[in-house]
Amino acid sequence: MNTEPATPAEDFQIHPLSGAAARPGRQLSAPLSAELAATLAAAPAGAASVRAVDLRVPLLEKNDILAERNRGYFLGRGLAALNLVSSPGAGKTTLLERTLDEFGRQTRCAVVVGDLETDNDGMRLHRPHAPVAQITTGGTCHLDASMIARGVESLDLEGVKVLFIENVGNLVCPASFDLGERVRVVLLSTTEGEDKPLKYPPIFKSADLVLLTKVDVADALGFRRDLAVANIQRIAPQARLIQLSTRSGEGIAEWYDFLRGLLPPR
Ligand SMILES: Nc1nc2c(ncn2[C@@H]2O[C@H](COP(=O)(O)OP(=O)(O)OP(=O)(O)O)[C@@H](O)[C@H]2O)c(=O)[nH]1
Numbered sequence: 317m318n319t320e321p322a323t324p325a326e327d328f329q330i331h332p333l334s335g336a337a338a339r340p341g342r343q344l345s346a347p348l349s350a351e352l353a354a355t356l357a358a359a360p361a362g363a364a365s366v367r368a369v370d371l372r373v374p375l376l377e378k379n380d381i382l383a384e385r386n387r388g389y390f391l392g393r394g395l396a397a398l399n400l401v402s403s404p405g406a407g408k409t410t411l412l413e414r415t416l417d418e419f420g421r422q423t424r425c426a427v428v429v430g431d432l433e434t435d436n437d438g439m440r441l442h443r444p445h446a447p448v449a450q451i452t453t454g455g456t457c458h459l460d461a462s463m464i465a466r467g468v469e470s471l472d473l474e475g476v477k478v479l480f481i482e483n484v485g486n487l488v489c490p491a492s493f494d495l496g497e498r499v500r501v502v503l504l505s506t507t508e509g510e511d512k513p514l515k516y517p518p519i520f521k522s523a524d525l526v527l528l529t530k531v532d533v534a535d536a537l538g539f540r541r542d543l544a545v546a547n548i549q550r551i552a553p554q555a556r557l558i559q560l561s562t563r564s565g566e567g568i569a570e571w572y573d574f575l576r577g578l579l580p581p582r
């Protein structure tokens with residue numbers, strides 16, 4: 317069960333100066349500091365103190381416990397679980413469609429796919445030979461370990477060797493949420509620009525594998541692959557890097573080799 321407070325999109329607006337999201341009627345800093353100043357001024361000298369409480373900690377601790385449970389479950393079943401994260405539209409579903417049609421013919425795969433709304437991706441990924449579960453988070457910007465546990469429960473995992481988890485398209489929120497995966501795969505597409513690893517480092521720092529996707533259109537876009545590679549290697553030196561295009565097929569064999577490397581020896 318998701319314990320995060322629901323925050324419907326309509327509750328947010330874009331602050332015109334900072335570009336940050338703020339709730340209507342409560343601007344980001346000025347009224348808050350005025351409130352604080354009034355509280356401090358009203359309190360007798362030395363009686364008022366301000367304490368920052370990080371409310372995310374208990375939520376993440378609970379998630380980490382559930383993620384370890386998932387990891388043990390996957391390990392026990394001999395299942396390699398991969399968590400695919402990226403900004404919206406980087407090509408996760410397209411890559412998984414092709415992967416199920418090719419790699420998935422020899423090796424039984426399953427998918428859990430998360431989106432804010434719609435089951436479009438689940439429908440795209442539906443194949444008779446690959447069980448798929450769609451999770452709609454209804455506003456939450458990432459999957460969490462309990463959602464995965466429930467999604468997996470609904471699947472027939474008999475004979476499944478590889479579980480793909482397609483996370484909600486978002487380059488920020490999924491970084492903090494371990495799902496119990498063995499491999500975290502971060503996709504960066506050429507349509508996003510070379511600088512994204514520098515601007516959104518946490519997700520890249522948590523990657524085991526970075527896929528630079530849509531390289532077929534790199535030249536047309538004036539996208540500098542060398543610069544993107546340098547940025548990825550600077551922020552995520554721990555991660556393996558594969559440049560690929562699901563459309564042209566470049567790098568796809570390397571992706572399948574990577575997947576085969578996760579399978580237990582025969
Ligand atoms: N040129 C090119 N386009 C691609 C490639 N892969 C995906 N696309 C296109 O990119 C768009 C988004 O692809 P999706 O696979 O839906 O992206 P996604 O990451 O699953 O998107 P969300 O689930 O919404 O986050 C689609 O129009 C795809 O056809 C590729 O290798 N080359």
Ligand SMILES: [Mg+2]
Nearest residue numbers: 408409437482
């Ligand atoms: Mg998708």
